[in-house]
Amino acid sequence: MNSDAALLLETVQFAAEKHRNQKRKDPEETPYINHPIGVARILSHEGGVTDIEVLQAALLHDTVEDTDTTPAELEAKFGVTVARIVQEVTDDKSLPKQERKRLQVEHAPHCSQQAKLVKLADKLYNLRDLNRCTPVGWTAERVQEYFLWASEVVKGLKGTNSALEKKLEELFKERGVQL
Numbered sequence: 001m002n003s004d005a006a007l008l009l010e011t012v013q014f015a016a017e018k019h020r021n022q023k024r025k026d027p028e029e030t031p032y033i034n035h036p037i038g039v040a041r042i043l044s045h046e047g048g049v050t051d052i053e054v055l056q057a058a059l060l061h062d063t064v065e066d067t068d069t070t071p072a073e074l075e076a077k078f079g080v081t082v083a084r085i086v087q088e089v090t091d092d093k094s095l096p097k098q099e100r101k102r103l104q105v106e107h108a109p110h111c112s113q114q115a116k117l118v119k120l121a122d123k124l125y126n127l128r129d130l131n132r133c134t135p136v137g138w139t140a141e142r143v144q145e146y147f148l149w150a151s152e153v154v155k156g157l158k159g160t161n162s163a164l165e166k167k168l169e170e171l172f173k174e175r176g177v178q179l
């Protein structure tokens, strides 16, 4: 019963439960779970990723940062590798926002290959979302700043997955941002 399909369903169920009361920042208040599912789907569908632990980590990537989930809980339920990948893509929320953003740029090149994949897909999803609509309370300048910061992170992820990197490069180019 431990087929990859069953494992993925177990994982998406866990993530959906954890994010069940959260919404995205778009005006339509899209259910939060659409984001981790979309990130995992970008990896499999566009990135050609078949590593089950990467796909699981993608589904779980915001659970520690944004819900009451602990790394120990993830390790007990999904194993040490999945828990480690999620940890690698989790910001330290005790730090101020600007510092967290700076650390993402600094840490990106030193992440594992698996964590780099999740980071690429997460950025791709978020940038597409920003092109689709502006989050509540955001100005056009803030959107542009987000693209600029994201490009700094993505620079540190180069050489991880050419398909995803090409799509990101295209989005940055549309904004006049050089990768």
Ligand SMILES: [Mn+2]
Pocket (backbone or CB within 6 Å): 035, 061, 062, 122
């Ligand atoms: Mn995310």
